[in-house]
Amino acid sequence: MSYSIKQVSEQTGLSEHTIRFYDREGLLPLLKRDGTGKRSFSENDIQWLGLICCLKNSGMSIEKIKEFMYLCLNGEETCEQRKEMLELHKAYILEQIELLNRSLCTIEYKIDHYKEIGVFHLDAFPIS
Numbered sequence: 001m002s003y004s005i006k007q008v009s010e011q012t013g014l015s016e017h018t019i020r021f022y023d024r025e026g027l028l029p030l031l032k033r034d035g036t037g038k039r040s041f042s043e044n045d046i047q048w049l050g051l052i053c054c055l056k057n058s059g060m061s062i063e064k065i066k067e068f069m070y071l072c073l074n075g076e077e078t079c080e081q082r083k084e085m086l087e088l089h090k091a092y093i094l095e096q097i098e099l100l101n102r103s104l105c106t107i108e109y110k111i112d113h114y115k116e117i118g119v120f121h122l123d124a125f126p127i128s
Contacts, residue, residue, distance in 0.1 A: 002032075003041040012049055019049070026066055027052050029073060058093050 009016045023031055023039065028048060034040045048069070055065045068085055071078040 001043065002034075003046070005039050005041070008041045008046060008049070011046065012053070014049065014053070022049070022052055025062055027062070027069055029069065055089070058089065059096060060089055064089075 003011070005016050005019055008014070008019060012019075019039075022028055028045055030042075030048070031045050032040045032042070052065055052069075055068065056062070060068075064085070068082060071082050071085070
């Protein structure tokens with residue numbers, strides 16, 4: 001079964017513009033075109049888009065994603081390289097999670113502080 005870019009956009013939630021950008025960047029190297037030159041997506045292409053989104057949403061650069069995708073195309077001989085890339089990316093994600101958790105704690109502290117100030121102000125200035 002093949003899908004149009006509109007169908008893939010609806011299925012993935014990605015805009016058609018974003019899908020075209022990923023294709024132009026070489027992130028969909030197996031993507032085929034129909035007789036009129038329109039992109040024709042397979043289930044495999046949609047799965048690749050899912051992986052692209054996962055990597056991009058977790059902070060991997062387009063260049064690194066491209067490198068990873070080309071390693072995938074080279075088969076089993078690149079498994080170790082791909083695994084290393086993913087392990088490095090996992091470490092990066094864990095660092096980002098820790099940073100975000102620390103930031104969240106600071107924000108929660110400030111919110112609690114502002115709640116206290118608000119209560120203080122309400123008690124200090126009773127409404128008659």
